[in-house]
Amino acid sequence: MTTLDNNDLAQRRRERLASLLTRAERQGARWQFWVTSGTLLGVAILFVALNKWDAAFSYSISTLIFFFLINLLNYALIRRGMRPIWLGFVLGTLNIIILTIVVIAPNPFHDQALPHAMTLREAGFKYLLIFVCLGALTLSPRLAAWLGTAAAICWAAAVLWVIAMPGTIVAPPPADGIGVGERLRLYLNPNFVDVVDQATNIAVILIIAGIIASVVARTRRLAEDYTKAERARFNLARHFSPNVVDALASADEPFGPVRRQEVAVLFADIVGFTNYAEDHKAEEVFDMLREFHGRMEQVVFDNGGTVDNYIGDCIMATFGIPRPGDDDAVHALRCVRAMREALDEWNDERRAAGFDPVDVRIGCQHGPVVIGAIGSERNLSFAVIGDTCNVASRLQTMCRELGASVCIGDALVKRVLASGDHQSIEGFTEAGPVSVRGREAPIDVWTLPA
Known part of the structure; x- marks a missing residue:
């Protein structure tokens, strides 16, 4: 066999593997829809248990319904085979952008809206982590890494937006020698933004996204190795007794x-x-x-x-x-x-x-x-x-x-x-x-x- 034939054979194998992995990603996207829908339902039940039914509550439920409709659209396109891979990145990014806005922007129907600096300190970024983790279900390491990157970028943009608002207070570096009492007064100020804490949140998002992407990539490699091993085992089973095959x-x-x-x-x-x-x-x-x-x-x-x-x-x-x-x-x-x-x-x-x-x-x-x-x-x-x-x-x-x-x-x-x-x-x-x-x-x- 010539070198050209070997290269052609290897290329065909890579193409077949890429096709299988693409199909697995689409199947994972279907699974992501069901898990995301269950997550949204769980959050909705929690909202119902902890809040009274009013305009502000309706707004919160409406945002959950909006997220569900986006994921439903994604699922419908997947089932019809009409969703290209890039659309998953677009819809995932859209989910993260809207979620960041909902978390940071005050509820327009709430009687006593908190200052924007307070919304940063309410650990709203944990909802972004949920979306990042859901990206792992697609079995696409690229999508998982991108969702984490998009979440980190959106949260960083939100932090910078709040810092740029009039009245926002940012603590000086610890090296400036501010005492504990002064720092405590800053922390209790509703307009205070702890830059170090928010930078840590962004780092956590990126770290978790990196871990998830690595796990997904490792899972895909293990699946490929398992497929090869099972194919070899099947070929051996055609000729050898079961006690010899293993x-x-x-x-x-x-x-x-x-x-x-x-x-x-x-x-x-x-x-x-x-x-x-x-x-x-x-x-x-x-x-x-x-x-x-x-x-x-x-x-x-x-x-x-x-x-x-x-x-x-x-x-x-x-x-x-x-x-x-x-x-x-x-x-x-x-x-x-x-x-x-x-x-x-x-x-x-x-x-x-x-x-x-x-x-x-x-x-x-x-x-x-x-x-x-x-x-x-x-x-x-x-x-x-x-x-x-x-x-x-x-x-x-x-x-x-x-x-x-x-x-x-x-x-x-x-x-x-x-x-x-x-x-x-x-x-x-x-x-x-x-x-x-x-x-x-x-x-x-x-x-x-x-």
Whole structure:
């Protein structure tokens, strides 16, 4: 693969990821609407419990309804797929600007409005923090950071506006040596603005916004890593038993480098599948094939094996991958017997349903193979190759010639006997040396009658 192809592939991956994240942001915006609506409802209930119904109270409730309508508009546009990303920044900024005005400007219907300096000291900026925190629900770190920045700018502008008003008192720096009594009198003055305290409020808004944006960004990275891990786990689960998948998925290089090791290789193939495919509907052929693969796959997994490949109506399984063991040959032979039992059970079900039974032939051998990843970056897969695989495949095709349902190589039998398991060999008979296509020397073969 050329460098240009690699760059193109990486670009496509980035585009797919960006599309997924954009969709996640829009889904987060929907969730933000519901949480914001619940927050506004909670504040409204609090207002009802603490205030009497008059013009000033109606004004406060009206502002809450206004915020709800803005968020409702945002939600409606999202549901229709008509809201571009930039509109979320615009509406979020509009919410913060209006909230700042409502917090700082006195209620026009209130009989005794507080001085503007007092409204700054009533900790109204905490409502801005709520809007900043709600921005995290969109799963957009840019939006969360922008809302915090907009809130800090609006609050700073409000502080400067109040300071510029006639009659506002600002304390001199602490270094000027003002006593405690003088500072206390300043603090009790309703026109006093504590610049240090307001600067701290602005810093708090920016810090919280930065933390929220960092958390959202970290969450997105974790979601991406989780998606990659689950995709890798899913790919592994197609070939390995569940008890092996977790160990492989957690390893940086689960299969290791290309190497040679001894494993048991098994081939199971349906007899007469070509004729069956010609005489039946395509849907019936695939249903039968999926059922066959599913049942045989489960048997392989139950016996600690690996499904290496599906070749049409044939299934190839290995035992001893990714890590070889002393009982690989035993597990393979037990899998052979379990396959025969599963096949008998399946055929009973097929006969009861009015379908023809399925005949399967199995070949198995133990020996050295070469294992490793092959292919390209577009399609990388794990492969097992070598003479042992070829022999196991040939033994499977020889079953019909020898009138057997199972043919296994002498190397497999010797490994099973060496492990002390004589029960697995029961029923097999030695067919003697048999010539195998592709090999000069004959192979000692054991068979299980059909």
